Every structure is written in structure tokens, then in C-alpha cells.
Amino acid sequence: MLLLPGLALLFGVFLAPLGITLRYSFNRFVPGGLQEPAFVLDNYVRFILDPYYAAVLLRTLAIGAGVALVALLLGYPLAYAVARSRSRWRALLIAATLIPLMTSVVVRSYGWTILLSNSGVINGALASLGLPRVKLLYTMTGVVLSLTQVMMPFLVLTLVGVLQNISRDLEDAARGLGAGRWRVFRDILLPLSLPGIAAGSFLVFALTISAFATPRLVGGASVEVMATMIYDQVLSALNWPFASATSIILLAIVLVLTIVEGRMLRTRSAA
Amino acid sequence: MPDTARGKLDLGNGVSIGNLTQWQTSLDPSLTPERLGLGARTQSDRSRLSRWFSKQGNGYNTLRRRLRQGVHEGSAVPADIELRRISKRYGTGVVAADEFSLRILPGELISLLGPSGCGKTTMLRIIAGFVMPDAGSVLFSDADVTDAPANRRDVGMLFQSYALFPHMTVEANIAYGLRMRGVTKPEIRRRVEQVLEQVRLDGMGQRYPRQLSGGQQQRVALARAIIIRPSALLLDEPLSNLDANLRHEMRAEIRQIQQRLGITTIFVTHDQEEALTISDRIVVMNRGRAEQIGSPVDIYRTPKSLFVAQFIGEANIFRGSILGRTERGTRSFALDDLRLEVENTAAPDGSTAAILVRPESVHVFAPEDSRGEAYPNRFPATIEAAFYLGPSVSLRIRIARNVLLHVTQPAESLGSTLSSYVPRQGDAVMVAWQATASRLIPSS
Numbered sequence: 001m002l003l004l005p006g007l008a009l010l011f012g013v014f015l016a017p018l019g020i021t022l023r024y025s026f027n028r029f030v031p032g033g034l035q036e037p038a039f040v041l042d043n044y045v046r047f048i049l050d051p052y053y054a055a056v057l058l059r060t061l062a063i064g065a066g067v068a069l070v071a072l073l074l075g076y077p078l079a080y081a082v083a084r085s086r087s088r089w090r091a092l093l094i095a096a097t098l099i100p101l102m103t104s105v106v107v108r109s110y111g112w113t114i115l116l117s118n119s120g121v122i123n124g125a126l127a128s129l130g131l132p133r134v135k136l137l138y139t140m141t142g143v144v145l146s147l148t149q150v151m152m153p154f155l156v157l158t159l160v161g162v163l164q165n166i167s168r169d170l171e172d173a174a175r176g177l178g179a180g181r182w183r184v185f186r187d188i189l190l191p192l193s194l195p196g197i198a199a200g201s202f203l204v205f206a207l208t209i210s211a212f213a214t215p216r217l218v219g220g221a222s223v224e225v226m227a228t229m230i231y232d233q234v235l236s237a238l239n240w241p242f243a244s245a246t247s248i249i250l251l252a253i254v255l256v257l258t259i260v261e262g263r264m265l266r267t268r269s270a271a
Numbered sequence: 272m273p274d275t276a277r278g279k280l281d282l283g284n285g286v287s288i289g290n291l292t293q294w295q296t297s298l299d300p301s302l303t304p305e306r307l308g309l310g311a312r313t314q315s316d317r318s319r320l321s322r323w324f325s326k327q328g329n330g331y332n333t334l335r336r337r338l339r340q341g342v343h344e345g346s347a348v349p350a351d352i353e354l355r356r357i358s359k360r361y362g363t364g365v366v367a368a369d370e371f372s373l374r375i376l377p378g379e380l381i382s383l384l385g386p387s388g389c390g391k392t393t394m395l396r397i398i399a400g401f402v403m404p405d406a407g408s409v410l411f412s413d414a415d416v417t418d419a420p421a422n423r424r425d426v427g428m429l430f431q432s433y434a435l436f437p438h439m440t441v442e443a444n445i446a447y448g449l450r451m452r453g454v455t456k457p458e459i460r461r462r463v464e465q466v467l468e469q470v471r472l473d474g475m476g477q478r479y480p481r482q483l484s485g486g487q488q489q490r491v492a493l494a495r496a497i498i499i500r501p502s503a504l505l506l507d508e509p510l511s512n513l514d515a516n517l518r519h520e521m522r523a524e525i526r527q528i529q530q531r532l533g534i535t536t537i538f539v540t541h542d543q544e545e546a547l548t549i550s551d552r553i554v555v556m557n558r559g560r561a562e563q564i565g566s567p568v569d570i571y572r573t574p575k576s577l578f579v580a581q582f583i584g585e586a587n588i589f590r591g592s593i594l595g596r597t598e599r600g601t602r603s604f605a606l607d608d609l610r611l612e613v614e615n616t617a618a619p620d621g622s623t624a625a626i627l628v629r630p631e632s633v634h635v636f637a638p639e640d641s642r643g644e645a646y647p648n649r650f651p652a653t654i655e656a657a658f659y660l661g662p663s664v665s666l667r668i669r670i671a672r673n674v675l676l677h678v679t680q681p682a683e684s685l686g687s688t689l690s691s692y693v694p695r696q697g698d699a700v701m702v703a704w705q706a707t708a709s710r711l712i713p714s715s
């Protein structure tokens with residue numbers, strides 16, 4: 001009984017729109033007149049055949065992978081520090097990790113445009129060092145950088161949970177047996193934290209490929225991703241069926257990855 | 272003996288060492304003691320060798336490289352370990368080591384014994400290199416390793432948690448140290464098999480740690496520590512997670528393996544019985560300090576402080592004052608209205624002191640039994656409580672209004688001294704003990 005309100009919310013807010021989107025994706029687009037009910041694969045075919053959309057999809061996946069990778073490289077040491085720190089520092093580190101999540105996406109993205117623009121803080125600093133300027137705003141690099149900042153907390157928190165459960169004694173045992181720091185990481189920490197790495201990176205990847213505001217504000221028109229493209233199809237081209245099909249494709253990718261990841265984790269823990 | 276008659280190992284750089292023994296020849300297996308015609312090694316040889324090693328930059332690297340070259344079948348290279356005035360205070364303000372000094376001889380098994388939180392684990396971690404001391408130094412065979420990282424120290428450690436790598440098989444766990452040392456695959460396989468047999472785990476190599484019982488996991492951890500033939504073996508409460516029967520069995524086994532391999536071993540425990548049975552020497556620790564260092568017999572019979580007296584075994588401690596000398600060369604001791612005879616001391620008359628009477632040094636007789644008269648300390652008393660423990664009987668006996676004595680008697684001897692007497696609460700008895708059974712404890 002207690003489940004009902006939750007289920008109702010889940011269904012009403014999540015499943016119902018999803019069903020409608022799925023249905024729309026098979027409709028036919030009528031230029032100027034929105035859509036007419038149909039059951040055709042036109043929208044999917046268009047997405048697959050037009051190399052422009054493939055490029056957008058690839059760019060989206062590349063940004064997702066890039067953000068997951070950069071967040072992992074930067075987040076792992078941070079997560080390790082949090083997991084191994086004692087009470088006082090720990091609270092401080094966690095708070096510092098969470099700050100990006102507590103600021104509005106719009107504010108944060110505008111902050112990044114200020115940092116990244118050609119006359120911005122980063123280029124200003126480079127120029128004062130006598131280094132050439134680099135174009136960061138409206139580039140993939142800029143998008144990856146600013147998305148990494150928001151996504152890192154998700155990765156860090158996932159990893160902290162996993163790393164905390166790896167006893168410090170294991171690291172010491174390996175060191176005592178002759179392993180250097182790198183070997184300890186490679187032989188002990190890495191394999192034992194792999195489930196956390198997989199879960200965290202996947203979460204970041206999934207969140208990143210559906211991100212909208214940051215790619216739009218920091219990437220502008222030159223870094224079009226799936227989410228911004230869907231938005232434009234809905235609001236500018238008024239092509240709801242195609243927008244729906246694109247959404248379903250994006251969703252399907254996340255879904256497939258979820259299943260694959262779940263499988264991987266299960267076979268690992270069964271080994 | 273003329274110099275030429277002794278074996279000589281030329282170490283290059285014009286350094287040569289006479290009087291080689293097994294551990295030195297293990298540096299080069301082709302130099303058998305027979306070929307070299309060796310006598311016993313001397314202290315000066317050993318320190319010359321270690322000085323030579325430390326002159327080669329990181330002495331232990333050189334040693335290890337040499338060790339790696341050979342098959343080195345024999346025993347480990349036992350280090351002597353010296354701790355010089357080690358101090359450590361954690362960020363939380365806890366003092367875990369306080370000017371702690373200790374010298375451990377090659378091949379010796381020494382126990383660190385003390386209550387939980389006294390700094391035993393910290394000391395092991397400092398020796399292993401996992402924790403940096405704030406002050407003091409750690410020396411292995413005269414080479415200062417205070418700043419050497421843990422992976423260069425050649426120490427085998429058995430963690431209280433065992434710290435087995437959960438994602439590796441038993442075999443991979445045990446082989447890990449050899450892999451880090453670059454030992455060849457076939458050699459690793461051979462030695463793993465050999466050590467598995469040694470700890471009676473043959474055939475378990477392919478299992479994962481979680482598929483083993485606690486006792487088996489412990490033996491894997493031990494195997495992993497000894498397979499590298501470490502110069503020192505550190506055991507952190509290795510038996511505390513086992514049930515009583517297994518604990519006794521493993522205790523004997525650890526001691527046997529340790530003696531066979533001749534590894535310098537530090538055994539941490541909070542269990543005094545364990546320390547007494549297994550150790551060559553015991554260090555009783557309290558709040559990061561070494562309260563007393565000595566053989567098990569020393570520690571038990573002549574505790575140097577109240578802390579040691581109370582921590583080891585059961586103890587009757589009485590405070591009173593020292594009086595005159597007796598004609599038997601002992602001292603009189605005033606405890607309330609009682610006059611005791613205690614061991615001799617140089618302390619002046621009237622000085623206050625504490626004495627220790629072990630429960631098993633007190634004899635219990637029937638009031639009329641004449642054998643009681645052989646003892647200078649002899650008091651009529653009443654049994655307040657009696658507990659039958661099987662082999663022995665534990666008694667609480669009041670010898671004065673404020674003086675309660677804990678006494679342990681073999682159940683057998685009670686039967687014979689008091690015929691078929693079974694002590695009961697309220698019985699009147701005679702307690703008696705020798706002057707030398709009342710030990711004076713230096714007050715600190």
C-alpha cells in the first residue's frame with residue numbers, strides 16, 4: 001500500500017511521458033503542421049542515414065567518455081584522500097567535493113564562459129606568461145572541462161564508498177611484501193575498486209550524454225550534442241517525431257549500457 | 272686459528288669476510304660451508320658485513336639483489352633489530368610510543384605484551400615502515416632503515432586482520448612477495464608448494480581467501496610472510512581471532528616454524544599466557560613505554576613495577592613498610608597488624624614498599640597441620656570463597672580484616688595435604704609462604 005504513491009509518481013512522471021515519446025517517434029513529420037499519427041520508421045532511418053546526426057551522436061559519446069575519463073583521473077586521488085582521511089578533514093573534503101553540485105547549472109556555466117573565453121581568466125593568465133592563447137569557449141575541450149567539474153562529485157562519492165571498504169592493511173601488506181606505490185595501486189587498489197570505477201564512470205557517462213545546459217552555454221552552436229539537438233528539433237524545427245526518435249535512441253544507449261554494466265559487475269563478483 | 276684456515280668471502284672493493292656461516296653463504300649458494308671450511312661466525316664479521324652493505328648505498332637493496340641471484344635454500348638471514356628511543360604521537364594527541372628502546376637478537380622471538388591501546392601495533396608498523404616515528408631510529412643489523420620505505424625493508428608481517436588479498440587465490444597471495452622480488456615462475460611455484468606444505472595447506476592453492484576457515488586464512492597469511500625469507504617476522508596478535516583449541520595448536524606451530532627458520536620474530540599479544548609460552552624474551556609495554564624487558568621467568572617472578580606485576584598472572588599486591596632485618600637475612604614487613612617476612616632489600620627501615628605474593632606460592636594447611644611451621648609467613652585465616660577449576664582450586668582467603676589473599680592450589684595437593692579435604696566457604700585454615708615468595712616491587 002505504501003508503495004502506491006511512489007509508483008504512481010514514477011509512472012505519471014516518468015513512464016507516461018516516456019510512452020508518449022516512444023509513440024511520437026513513429027509518427028510522421030508534417031512540415032509546418034507538427035505531426036500526423038502513423039507507424040513508420042522514417043525518423044530512425046533519417047537519424048541513421050544522415051552523417052550529420054551520426055557526428056552529433058559520436059560527439060556526445062566522446063564528450064561522455066572524455067568527462068568520465070577526466071573525472072576519473074582527477075576524482076580517484078581525491079576519493080582516495082577522502083576515504084583514508086580521519087574525521088575532521090574528511091567532512092571538509094566531502095563538503096569541498098559537493099560544492100559544484102550546490103550551485104545552479106546556469107550560474108556555473110556562465111562562470112565557465114568567463115573562465116574560458118578568449119579574453120577570459122585562463123587566456124589572460126596564459127597571455128601574461130607569454131604563452132599563446134587557446135580557444136576553449138565553444139569547443140569540446142571547454143565543454144568537457146566544465147562538465148567534469150559537475151560530474152566529478154558523483155564519481156568521487158561512488159569511489160569513496162568502495163575505497164573505504166578496502167582495508168588499509170591490504171595496501172600495507174602489499175608494500176611490506178615489496179610492492180612500490182604504483183604496484184600497490186595496480187595490484188590491490190585498482191582491481192578491488194573496479195566495481196566502483198565502473199559504476200561511477202557509468203553514472204557520469206550517462207549523466208553527461210544527457211546534459212543540456214552546459215553544452216548549450218559553454219559549447220554554443222558549434223558543439224551540438226544529442227540533448228541540444230533534441231531541444232532545437234522541438235523548439236525551432238518543431239519536428240516532434242524526430243526529436244522523439246532521437247530521445248529514444250539516447251535512452252536506448254543508456255539502457256543498453258546499464259545492462260552491460262550490470263552484467264559485468266555480476267560476473268566479476270561471481271568470479 | 273690462523274686467518275688462512277678460515278673461509279673467506281671476497282665481496283669486492285677489497286672487503287673480505289672470514290668465518291662465514293650459513294646465512295652469509297646464502298648470499299652465494301656455491302660457497303658451501305664445507306668448501307670454505309667454516310667455523311662459527313663472530314660478532315665482528317657480522318658487523319663488518321653489515322657495514323659493507325650500508326656503504327653500498329641502500330644496504331638492503333644490495334642484500335636483496337644478492338639473495339635474488341641464488342636459490343638460497345637454507346634459512347632466512349636473521350637480522351638483529353635495534354630500536355633507539357622511538358617516539359610517536361598521533362595527530363589526535365595520543366602518545367603511542369615514548370622513548371621506546373629495544374635490541375632484538377638474530378633469531379630471537381620477542382613478544383610485545385601490553386593492554387589494548389598501549390602502542391604494540393604502532394611499534395610493529397614503525398619497524399615495518401608503515402608508520403614514521405617522530406623521533407628515534409630503527410636499525411636492521413646495524414644499518415639505519417628509519418627512512419627506508421616499507422617495500423625495501425624485507426620484513427614479513429602477519430596482520431591482525433590477516434590482510435589477505437581477497438581477489439587473489441591462496442597461491443597468488445603467497446607468491447606475491449616473490450613476484451615483487453623477481454623470482455622466476457618455476458621457482459615461485461616450487462616454493463609456494465613447499466610453504467603450503469609447511470603450513471599444512473597442500474591442495475588449497477586455488478581457493479580464494481573467503482573459501483577458507485579463520486585458521487586456514489591465518490596460515491595463508493603466515494605462509495605469505497615467511498616465503499620471502501624475511502630478515503624479520505612481525506606478528507600482530509596472530510592468534511586473537513582463533514578459538515581456544517586452535518590458538519594453542521597454532522601457537523606451537525608458529526614457534527616451531529620460527530625456530531626451524533631461525534627468523535628474528537616480534538610477536539605482539541595482549542595475552543600474557545601466550546607471551547609466556549612462546550617467547551625468548553618479553554617486553555611488557557604500557558602507554559608506549561617498555562615497562563620491563565626480560566625472559567618469561569624474569570617477567571613473571573621478578574616484576575620491576577606494579578604494572579608488570581598486575582598485568583602478568585594473578586597477583587596479591589600489598590602495601591606496607593619495611594622494618595628490620597631478620598637473622599635469616601630477610602626483612603620484616605608491616606602490613607596492617609601483620610608482620611611478614613619478605614625477600615632481602617637494601618631499602619632503609621621504615622620505607623614504604625609494595626610486595627607481590629603469587630597465588631600459587633601460598634600453601635593452605637589445616638589449622639593443626641604441623642607442616643605449616645616450616646614457613647616464616649604463617650597466618651590463621653578463613654576461606655571466603657572457593658572455586659573449583661578442575662586441575663586447581665581458586666580461593667579467596669581473609670588473613671586480616673583488610674587483607675584478602677588470592678590463592679591457587681593444585682586440587683590434587685589439597686586432597687593430599689588435607690586428606691580428603693574440600694575447601695568450603697567459612698572454613699578455618701592456615702596459610703603459609705616463604706619469605707622469598709614475597710617479592711618487593713620497586714615503586715616507580
Ligand SMILES: Nc1ncnc2c1ncn2[C@@H]1O[C@H](COP(=O)(O)OP(=O)(O)O)[C@@H](O)[C@H]1O
Nearest residue numbers: 361363365367386387388389390391392393394
Ligand atoms: N592512525 C592512528 N591515528 C590516531 N591514533 C591512532 C592511530 N593508530 C593508533 N592510534 C592510537 O594510538 C594508540 C596505540 O594504538 P595501537 O598501536 O594500535 O595499540 P595496540 O596495538 O597496543 O592496541 C591507541 O590509543 C590508538 O587509538
Ligand SMILES: [Mg+2]
Nearest residue numbers: 388391392393
Ligand atoms: Mg593492536
